[in-house]
Amino acid sequence: MTVGQLDSSIVKITNSANKSEPLPNDKLNFGKTFTDHMLTVEWTAEFGWAVPEIKPYGKLEIDPSCCVLHYAFELFEGLKAYRTSDDKITIFRPDMNMKRMNKSAARIALPTFDSEELISLIGKLIEQDKHLVPEGQGYSLYIRPTMIGTTDGLGVAVPDKAMIFVILSPVGPYYKTGFKAVRLEATDYATRAWPGGCGDKKLGANYAPCVVPQLQAANRGYQQNLWLFGEEKYITEVGTMNVFFVFKNTETGKKELVTAPLDGTILEGVTRDSVLTLARARLSPEEWDVNERYFSILEVEERAAKGELVEAFGSGTAAVVSPIKEIGWRGKDIQVPLLPGEQFGELTKRVSEWIADIQYGREEFKDWVRVV
Ligand code: COI
Numbered sequence: 001m002t003v004g005q006l007d008s009s010i011v012k013i014t015n016s017a018n019k020s021e022p023l024p025n026d027k028l029n030f031g032k033t034f035t036d037h038m039l040t041v042e043w044t045a046e047f048g049w050a051v052p053e054i055k056p057y058g059k060l061e062i063d064p065s066c067c068v069l070h071y072a073f074e075l076f077e078g079l080k081a082y083r084t085s086d087d088k089i090t091i092f093r094p095d096m097n098m099k100r101m102n103k104s105a106a107r108i109a110l111p112t113f114d115s116e117e118l119i120s121l122i123g124k125l126i127e128q129d130k131h132l133v134p135e136g137q138g139y140s141l142y143i144r145p146t147m148i149g150t151t152d153g154l155g156v157a158v159p160d161k162a163m164i165f166v167i168l169s170p171v172g173p174y175y176k177t178g179f180k181a182v183r184l185e186a187t188d189y190a191t192r193a194w195p196g197g198c199g200d201k202k203l204g205a206n207y208a209p210c211v212v213p214q215l216q217a218a219n220r221g222y223q224q225n226l227w228l229f230g231e232e233k234y235i236t237e238v239g240t241m242n243v244f245f246v247f248k249n250t251e252t253g254k255k256e257l258v259t260a261p262l263d264g265t266i267l268e269g270v271t272r273d274s275v276l277t278l279a280r281a282r283l284s285p286e287e288w289d290v291n292e293r294y295f296s297i298l299e300v301e302e303r304a305a306k307g308e309l310v311e312a313f314g315s316g317t318a319a320v321v322s323p324i325k326e327i328g329w330r331g332k333d334i335q336v337p338l339l340p341g342e343q344f345g346e347l348t349k350r351v352s353e354w355i356a357d358i359q360y361g362r363e364e365f366k367d368w369v370r371v372v
Pocket residue numbers: 077078079239240241316317318319
């Protein structure tokens with residue numbers, strides 16, 4: 001053990017008296033139920049990371065003056081564990097989440113840590129509650145690593161105390177509508193992120209301000225906002241997922257899979273990266289361009305009118321690959337084609353199967369899957 005470094009070799013484990021029964025899949029509401037154990041690791045500027053603890057899921061005790069409660073020293077991650085057809089438990093690309101978690105921590109002056117050590121600790125936590133990892137495609141164990149500043153007192157300063165905690169939630173689909181295509185409202189009446197800001201970091205503070213615009217969109221019948229940016233009305237992301245559009249050039253017949261570039265205003269999604277990597281590896285370059293570029297709602301509107309809008313879908317850990325069927329814009333709905341009688345378009349279906357095959361262990365791809 002290296003004193004002060006996050007270290008998974010010694011863990012204090014206190015078993016829960018409770019051994020929960022798994023809920024049936026149709027009772028799994030996203031993030032509403034948790035497993036029997038949680039992981040906590042405390043950090044101080046003086047001693048670094050303390051011995052990690054796995055203990056019964058329960059309340060955290062913090063002082064009312066604690067800096068997380070006043071100045072939002074908080075960041076989180078979302079990743080998932082899957083039960084494969086041969087009954088192994090796997091985690092999908094955890095190194096990407098850990099890298100992003102460290103970037104978020106560095107942005108708000110919280111301590112960084114060795115990614116592999118936290119992955120190994122998460123594995124030990126899942127081991128305790130393994131029986132609660134759901135079975136079946138579309139169902140998984142959502143892993144929520146979180147870091148908070150825990151310094152007491154009201155001065156705005158670099159926290160000298162912090163904590164990582166990890167909780168686990170057996171989940172099914174993120175949206176209440178289940179696995180159905182969603183309606184988004186293109187939103188330029190509020191801004192989610194801006195150049196030089198921190199919209200690419202997974203900070204809790206990026207989420208709360210989006211809830212009022214989300215409610216406004218919901219009152220008009222849309223599930224989520226499709227955040228636009230600037231005079232050009234560039235499409236950025238949804239807040240709970242990145243977004244992809246498919247266009248087909250009617251003159252050349254060539255198709256384009258496009259998503260917004262990583263310019264600091266959108267989250268560096270792990271599923272986004274997976275979609276791009278798989279699309280670049282598997283779509284024929286004669287038929288397809290796969291691009292990260294600026295594109296606007298005005299382009300989507302214009303190309304929909306020309307019959308060039310073929311598909312749209314969101315990608316995220318919680319949302320997985322979520323087909324989009326309509327986009328509200330300036331009082332009208334842009335219709336996104338779906339396959340006849342289905343809730344998805346052709347590429348959306350293919351991409352979601354590519355990813356599920358890897359996540360559920362039916363196929364190997366690079367080193368994306370870690371067995372717990
Ligand atoms: C995720 O996809 O893991 C997210 O963090 C989105 C969300 C539920 C906030």
